[in-house]
Structure formats: structure tokens, C-alpha cells
Amino acid sequence: MSISLPPANENTSNSLQPTGWLRFISFSLDHKVIGLQYLVCGFLFYLIGGVLAGAIRIELLSPISDFLARDVYNQVLTLHGTIMIFLWIVPVVNGAFGNYLIPFYVGARDMAFPRLNAVAFWMIPPAGLMLITSYFINGAAQSGWTAYPPLSITTPAAGQIVWIVSVLLLGGSSIFGGINFIATILKLRRPGLKLMQLPMYCWAMLGTSILVVLSTPVLAGTLILLSFDIVAHTGFFNPALGGNVIVYQHLFWFYSHPAVYIMVLPAFGLVSEILPVHCRKPLFGYTTMVYSIMGIVVLGLVVWAHHMFTSGTPPWMRLFFTIATSFIAVPTGIKFFNWVATLWGGRISLNSAILFSCGFIVNFVLGGITGVALAQVPFDIHVHDTYFVVAHFHYIVYGGSVFVIFSSIYHWYPKFTGKMLDEKLGIIHFALTFIGFNLCFAPQHWLGLNGMPRRVAEYDPQFTLVNQISSVGALLMAISTLPFLWNILYSFIKGEKAGNNPWQALTPEWLTTSPPPVENWPGEAPLVTKPYGYGANHSNENNPPITQA
Amino acid sequence: MLQKTAIYTISISLLIIVGGVWAVDNLNLLPVVASSNAPIYDELFKVLFVIGIILFVGITGLVIYSLIRFRKKPGQFGDGIAIEDNLPLEIFWTAVPAIVVLFVGLYSYDIYERMGGMQSLSTSSHDHHSINSEEKVWGGIGLTSQKLIGESSLPKINVDVTALQFAFLFNYPEGEIVSGELHVPRGHPVTLKMESKDVIHAFWVPEFRLKQDVIPGQPTVINFTPTKNGRYPIICAELCGPYHGGMRSTVVVEEPEEYQEWFKQNSKQPGMEL
Ligand code: HEM
Numbered sequence: 053m054s055i056s057l058p059p060a061n062e063n064t065s066n067s068l069q070p071t072g073w074l075r076f077i078s079f080s081l082d083h084k085v086i087g088l089q090y091l092v093c094g095f096l097f098y099l100i101g102g103v104l105a106g107a108i109r110i111e112l113l114s115p116i117s118d119f120l121a122r123d124v125y126n127q128v129l130t131l132h133g134t135i136m137i138f139l140w141i142v143p144v145v146n147g148a149f150g151n152y153l154i155p156f157y158v159g160a161r162d163m164a165f166p167r168l169n170a171v172a173f174w175m176i177p178p179a180g181l182m183l184i185t186s187y188f189i190n191g192a193a194q195s196g197w198t199a200y201p202p203l204s205i206t207t208p209a210a211g212q213i214v215w216i217v218s219v220l221l222l223g224g225s226s227i228f229g230g231i232n233f234i235a236t237i238l239k240l241r242r243p244g245l246k247l248m249q250l251p252m253y254c255w256a257m258l259g260t261s262i263l264v265v266l267s268t269p270v271l272a273g274t275l276i277l278l279s280f281d282i283v284a285h286t287g288f289f290n291p292a293l294g295g296n297v298i299v300y301q302h303l304f305w306f307y308s309h310p311a312v313y314i315m316v317l318p319a320f321g322l323v324s325e326i327l328p329v330h331c332r333k334p335l336f337g338y339t340t341m342v343y344s345i346m347g348i349v350v351l352g353l354v355v356w357a358h359h360m361f362t363s364g365t366p367p368w369m370r371l372f373f374t375i376a377t378s379f380i381a382v383p384t385g386i387k388f389f390n391w392v393a394t395l396w397g398g399r400i401s402l403n404s405a406i407l408f409s410c411g412f413i414v415n416f417v418l419g420g421i422t423g424v425a426l427a428q429v430p431f432d433i434h435v436h437d438t439y440f441v442v443a444h445f446h447y448i449v450y451g452g453s454v455f456v457i458f459s460s461i462y463h464w465y466p467k468f469t470g471k472m473l474d475e476k477l478g479i480i481h482f483a484l485t486f487i488g489f490n491l492c493f494a495p496q497h498w499l500g501l502n503g504m505p506r507r508v509a510e511y512d513p514q515f516t517l518v519n520q521i522s523s524v525g526a527l528l529m530a531i532s533t534l535p536f537l538w539n540i541l542y543s544f545i546k547g548e549k550a551g552n553n554p555w556q557a558l559t560p561e562w563l564t565t566s567p568p569p570v571e572n573w574p575g576e577a578p579l580v581t582k583p584y585g586y587g588a589n590h591s592n593e594n595n596p597p598i599t600q601a
Numbered sequence: 602m603l604q605k606t607a608i609y610t611i612s613i614s615l616l617i618i619v620g621g622v623w624a625v626d627n628l629n630l631l632p633v634v635a636s637s638n639a640p641i642y643d644e645l646f647k648v649l650f651v652i653g654i655i656l657f658v659g660i661t662g663l664v665i666y667s668l669i670r671f672r673k674k675p676g677q678f679g680d681g682i683a684i685e686d687n688l689p690l691e692i693f694w695t696a697v698p699a700i701v702v703l704f705v706g707l708y709s710y711d712i713y714e715r716m717g718g719m720q721s722l723s724t725s726s727h728d729h730h731s732i733n734s735e736e737k738v739w740g741g742i743g744l745t746s747q748k749l750i751g752e753s754s755l756p757k758i759n760v761d762v763t764a765l766q767f768a769f770l771f772n773y774p775e776g777e778i779v780s781g782e783l784h785v786p787r788g789h790p791v792t793l794k795m796e797s798k799d800v801i802h803a804f805w806v807p808e809f810r811l812k813q814d815v816i817p818g819q820p821t822v823i824n825f826t827p828t829k830n831g832r833y834p835i836i837c838a839e840l841c842g843p844y845h846g847g848m849r850s851t852v853v854v855e856e857p858e859e860y861q862e863w864f865k866q867n868s869k870q871p872g873m874e875l
Pocket residue numbers: 198311312313315316358359377378380381384419420421422423424425426427428432435436437441444445448449452453
């Protein structure tokens with residue numbers, strides 16, 4: 053199959069934006085530059101969060117608290133969680149890929165509000181730096197990423213306030229991004245392009261952005277009240293002053309459960325783009341995929357109290373949230389069966405992108421199964437706040453979202469840079485990550501079931517061996533980053549030229565040069581009504597292959 | 602062809618089920634059973650584990666099988682088959698998970714009921730206990746169900762628990778005992794009324810399969826009936842500050858006579874009986 057490309061024209065830029073390298077450290081309005089800014093910035097924070105995770109795993113090599121001071125351990129724990137969620141996964145699966153891809157997918161030259169877009173990105177580095185430097189000045193927050201009062205009111209105020217301000221900035225950035233995505237997807241579609249013809253990632257981003265816009269303001273309001281309690285000694289959440297600590301938990305999880313979907317729905321969308329290309333097959337069940345995304349959005353808003361089964365919740369409430377949560381498994385399950393059906397009968401190139409996507413499917417299925425188990429009140433009552441929950445959500449956020457981020461980098465790197473990544477290094481990266489990840493987190497299920505609570509620096513000596521195995525897994529994960537980093541840097545300079553469309557993909561970002569020009573297409577935006585129209589030249593043993601022109 | 606596939610599918614599924622049941626029975630996945638609540642929990646665990654294993658192995662198997670069988674072989678070009686959807690199939694894999702989830706939900710409701718989780722808290726309050734029915738308390742699961750209490754005619758033990766950074770204190774109002782360890786007689790229903798002095802803590806005994814947050818400004822209740830003598834850890838499961846990991850105590854389950862002995866020795870009101 054051959055795709056006719058509009059002629060590339062380097063001189064279409066009509067803005068006063070800087071060009072060349074400078075673009076990436078400037079207030080660029082180009083959605084592609086902003087997307088890559090999000091990606092690189094997020095990855096740098098990921099490395100910092102990873103070092104913190106390493107410190108946690110070193111502390112847990114022995115059952116006594118011996119590597120970090122106890123309060124430092126809690127600061128490291130809090131920073132690790134906050135960085136990974138708010139500075140790595142959320143900005144990358146939404147901001148990075150969303151900004152890069154959504155305008156292409158809707159056939160637009162940029163996002164609806166380019167200035168807001170740049171502002172949203174530039175809120176992130178200062179917020180992140182502030183959060184991290186708080187550690188060196190007065191000590192960082194030490195009440196966990198959940199910042200439950202009264203602990204967050206009684207621990208040192210300086211670090212907690214910096215934490216609140218920086219999460220508020222990051223939440224604000226996320227809301228700006230969400231508004232921009234909704235406007236772009238609904239209003240900037242190229243004439244002739246219908247909603248039900250959009251690539252699946254658009255639907256995922258539409259659903260995610262609805263969640264962002266509905267729930268993040270609740271987090272913001274809650275944290276502002278919490279800061280009043282800390283600074284002005286009000287009593288919203290302070291029981292000593294008549295406040296109620298459970299109300300905080302309801303408000304916090306009203307945001308933070310949807311937040312887990314803000315981390316994973318875009319990843320679902322990205323996988324839906326990657327699989328069809330490398331399987332040479334249409335995405336299976338487009339319509340049910342769209343409905344299941346919207347089903348997850350609606351259900352995701354009414355399940356928050358499953359994080360509170362052991363706090364003060366009345367029995368009827370526990371029951372309602374058990375049932376609502378369990379039912380999320382149905383739309384989620386549909387997506388997984390559809391992906392497997394997309395693999396089935398394909399002509400699959402076993403490359404790094406597909407391996408990371410399939411790794412995601414396998415890991416996430418396990419995380420989903422433990423999720424449904426955790427949704428059952430009588431089951432959760434034993435394992436809540438233990439390493440079982442730590443295992444569950446790492447299978448989801450690492451095994452799920454992070455695997456998809458890597459898969460996406462292997463898939464879109466040729467588009468970003470015009471160069472191919474080295475496949476051998478990619479497969480080594482995958483193998484190390486997959487083995488390291490499972491070695492690190494699978495044993496933690498057992499730890500939780502048998503009595504190891506989470507967020508501790510010391511534990512019962514009977515758990516030493518299993519913790520050490522887990523730490524070895526973490527070491528493998530750290531090592532796995534090296535071939536990846538080398539691959540990214542080396543291929544950028546010396547990589548094989550990719551051409552415009554190395555995967556012979558049909559989605560619109562591939563129907564232009566690699567890297568694409570400012571404003572995306574030299575001429576008119578192509579009208580792609582069948583983004584998954586693969587399978588036109590299916591061949592099998594009886595049907596001799598049609599060779600490439 | 603279809604027959605062969607069906608036979609393969611059925612025998613592989615059976616193998617997975619048998620493997621799952623074997624694993625849950627023979628691997629030490631859970632700690633000792635030491636309360637009347639724990640065997641009910643383990644029953645639920647077994648069911649969830651087997652369903653989970655079937656799903657996980659099934660989907661993983663399909664992914665690996667597809668990757669091998671449908672991989673692009675050297676010299677092959679062209680696309681896969683152009684199937685875009687299949688309504689009956691999609692209805693099937695919407696309906697089956699929905700039924701499984703519904704079953705799991707109803708089953709775990711039944712388990713919850715058997716653990717006494719749906720009981721209103723006033724029935725759990727006890728004449729000479731400090732909980733009165735007007736006071737707002739929030740309860741944990743494990744409110745000893747009427748059925749379980751009915752079976753044992755033994756008197757109930759009431760203990761007030763205070764959690765503070767970084768310890769639990771157990772106060773036996775009847776004997777004016779304040780202890781750092783929780784002593785309970787085997788077979789007797791126990792009610793703990795808990796409150797925190799500072800931040801949120803949680804009371805967790807893995808061998809009882811029970812956990813309840815201990816909250817400042819909001820009393821919570823937890824009930825259990827210990828069934829096996831021994832010393833089990835009480836673990837704080839809610840991040841409560843720098844020494845959170847060290848916030849542990851012990852529950853001692855002993856024969857009623859031994860318990861009496863301990864109670865007499867520590868009681869400030871000599872002569873008090875159970
Ligand atoms: C089938 C879908 C899922 C179900 C039924 C489910 C259920 C649950 C439940 C009941 C808990 C609370 C456990 C406890 O604290 O005792 C939990 C925790 C958690 N889940 Fe999930 N989950 C699912 C998917 C996800 C997804 C998609 C994500 C993220 C992308 C996620 C991330 C988390 C996180 C981060 C926590 C721990 C939060 C904390 O306490 O810090 N889960 N999940």
C-alpha cells in the first residue's frame with residue numbers, strides 16, 4: 053500500500069516563534085513542541101521519582117529502619133508518590149501525547165487555545181522544582197500523597213504548604229489542559245470529519261478531560277481548606293477544633309479515584325492506536341470501545357468511597373460502593389477483549405512497541421482482577437492499607453500506564469524525530485522492565501495478605517526475604533532504564549532515517565513529514581475517515597502476498 | 602476443527618481451575634486463622650482467587666498465543682484480516698463479565714452479612730458498655746453477628762481502645778485495667794470501642810482478618826470472637842507519623858481460665874468477675 057503525501061514545505065511557518073533548539077525551552081505555541089516539552093519534562097521527573105523509589109527499596113532491604121531517618125523516609129515516600137502521579141504519568145499520558153496527537157487527529161493546525169496550552173505546560177516545571185526543593189529547605193511534606201488530616205495538619209507546616217501549593221499548580225495546569233482538549237476535539241474538527249470517525253485516543257482524551265474538569269476543582273477546594281487549617285488554624289478537618297477528618301477523605305477521593313482514570317484512560321487510547329498499526333488490522337469493536345470509555349467516565353465518578361471501607365463509613369455506603377466499583381470491570385473488560393480480538397488474526401510485527409503494549413494488557417488484567425477483589429468490602433477490610441494495595445496500584449499505574457508510555461515512545465519516536473529507535477535495545481529494555489516489574493511487585497501481594505502494612509520503614513523480620521526479592525526487581529527496573537536512555541540519545545544522532553511513515557500507518561499524524569512542519573501539513577489537512585482501515589490487502593498462504601511498491 | 606478447539610478449551614480451563622484450587626489450598630497465601638471471622642474471609646478469598654486465576658491465565662494465554670501464531674514471518678507482507686467487529690461476540694464478553702461481577706458482588710454481600718457487617722450498631726451495644734445507642738459510632742465489619750453470639754452463651758468482653766502516636770492502650774472498664782497488650786479469652790465475643798488521641802491510626806490483626814481505622818473525634822467499633830490461642834500482632838495500618846512502622850502491639854488469645862487469672866492480677870478492683 054502506498055500513501056500519497058502532500059509535498060513538504062519548510063517555509064510555512066508564519067509565526068514569530070523561535071526555531072531550532074530554542075523552541076523547546078521557549079514559550080512556544082506549537083502543540084508539537086509543547087507535547088515534547090511535556091514528555092521530556094515528565095521523563096526527567098520520572099528519573100527523580102525513580103531515584104526516590106530506589107531509596108525506599110534500599111530501606112526495605114532490612115526489617116529495621118537503618119538507611120534513612122524516619123521522617124526523611126516519609127518525605128521520600130510522599131515525594132515519590134506525588135512526583136510519579138502529578139509530574140510524570142498525568143502530564144505525559146495527557147499533556148505530552150494529547151498535545152502532540154489530538155490536533156492531528158481532528159485535522160487541526162493547533163490546539164484550540166495555544167497560549168493557554170503553553171501556560172499550562174509552563175506551570176509544571178516551577179511546581180515540580182518547588183516541591184523537590186522543599187526537601188532541602190525545611191523538609192518536604194511527610195503525610196503521604198493522600199495528605200490525610202490530622203496528620204497533614206500536625207506534621208511540619210512548611211513542607212505541607214509547599215506540597216499543597218505545588219499540587220494546586222499542577223491541578224490548575226491539568227484543568228487548563230482538559231478545557232483545551234474538550235474544545236479542540238469538539239470544535240476544531242476538520243469539516244467532514246464525524247465524531248465516530250475519530251481515532252480512539254480522541255475519545256479517551258475527551259472522557260479523561262471531562263473527568264479532569266469535573267473532579268480536579270474539588271481537589272483544589274479541598275486542599276485550600278486544608279491549607280487554611282494549617283496556616284490560619286481553622287477547623288474544617290481538625291477534630292481538635294470540631295472538624296471532621298472523614299469529610300476530607302470523601303473530598304480527596306472524589307478527585308483521586310477519577311485521577312486513576314485520568315492516568316489510565318489516555319493509556320487505553322494510546323494502545324488502541326498502536327495495536328492496529330503493528331497488527332495490520334482494524335481496531336476491533338470501535339463502537340463498543342467508545343461506549344465503554346464513556347461508561348468508565350460515568351462509573352468512575354461514583355466509586356470513590358472504596359478507598360474508605362475501613363474508615364467511618366456506614367454499612368449501606370460500603371455496599372453501594374462495592375457494587376458500583378465492581379461494575380467498572382465490565383466496560384474495562386470489553387476493552388481488553390477488544391484488544392485481544394485486534395491481535396487475533398493479525399499480521400503482528402513483534403517489535404518493542406507491540407511488546408510493551410501486550411505487557412500492558414497482561415499487567416493491567418492482573419491489576420484489574422485485584423481491583424475487583426479490593427472492591428469487595430469483606431475482602432478489602434483485611435488488605436486495605438497493606439502491600440497488597442501497593443501491588444494492585446503499581447500493576448495499574450506502572451504495569452499499565454508506564455508500559456503504555458514506553459510503547460508509545462517506541463511507536464511515535466520516528467514521528468517526533470525522523471529517526472528509528474534501535475529494535476534490539478528496545479527488546480532488551482522490554483525484557484528487563486517486564487521481568488523486573490513483576491519480580492518487584494508480584495511478591496508484594498503476598499506481603500500484604502500476610503501482615504505487612506504499607507508506608508512503613510520497618511517490618512516484621514519474617515518478611516525480609518520477600519522484600520529483598522522485591523528490591524532486586526526494583527534494581528532490574530532501574531537497570532532497564534539504561535538501554536532505553538542510550539537508545540533515545542544515540543538514535544537521535546545516529547539512528548536510521550525513518551522516512552515519513554515507517555509503519556505504513558493510516559492515522560493523520562503519519563500523513564505528513566517526520567518531524568512535521570509547523571501547522572502540521574503544508575497544504576490542507578487530509579480527511580481521514582477510516583483511521584483503522586487496515587486489512588485491505590490481506591494475504592495468506594493461498595493468497596500470495598502483494599509486495600510493497 | 603471446532604470440536605478439537607472446544608476440547609482444547611475445556612481441558613485447558615479445567616487444568617487452570619484445578620491448578621488454582623491446588624494453589625490456594627497448598628500455598629501459604631494467608632496467615633493463621635484465629636477468629637470466627639477468618640474462615641469466612643478465607644472462603645471468599647478462595648473463590649476470588651480461583652476466578653482471578655482463570656481470567657488472568659486465560660487472557661495472558663490468549664495474548665501469548667496470538668503473538669506467536671499471528672506474528673509476521675520473514676518474507677510476509679500485507680495485512681491481517683479486516684474484521685472490524687462482531688456483535689454477538691461483543692455481547693457475549695459484555696454479558697459474561699457482568700454476570701461474574703454480579704455473582705461476586707452477591708456472594709461477597711452474603712459473606713459480609715455472615716461476618717455481621719450489615720448489623721445496625723445499636724444491637725451491638727451492651728448494657729454495661731460505654732456505647733449507648735444515641736452516641737454516633739461508626740463500626741467496622743466483624744460486628745459479631747447475632748447468630749455467632751447466640752451460639753456462644755459466654756459473656757462478652759468489652760475493651761476501650763485508645764490509639765496515640767505511637768501506641769495502643771487497652772482499657773478494661775470493668776476491672777479498671779489499662780494494658781499495653783490486649784488479652785482476650787478464646788471463644789468469647791469481644792467488642793472494642795476505639796478512639797484516637799491525635800491522628801488517624803488503624804487497628805489490624807491479620808490473623809483475625811479484621812481492620813478498622815481509629816479516628817480522632819469519632820469513635821469506631823470492632824467486634825470479633827477469637828478462636829485460636831496464641832500471640833498475634835496488632836499492627837497500625839494508617840500512616841501516623843515517623844514511627845508508624847513501629848506502632849505495633851500484641852493480642853494474646855488464651856484459655857478463659859488463664860484470662861481470668863490475668864484479669865485478677867491486674868484488676869484494681871479485687872473480686873471483680875467476668
Ligand atoms: C477494574 C478496575 C479497578 C478496580 C475495581 C479498583 C479498585 C480499587 C480499590 C477498591 C482500591 C482501594 C484499596 C484499598 O485502599 O483498600 C484501589 C486502590 C487504588 N487503585 Fe484501583 N481499581 C481499579 C483500577 C485502577 C486503575 C485504573 C488505577 C490507576 C490508573 C488504579 C489505581 C489505584 C490506586 C493508585 C490505589 C491506591 C490509592 C492509595 O491508597 O494511595 N486502580 N483500587
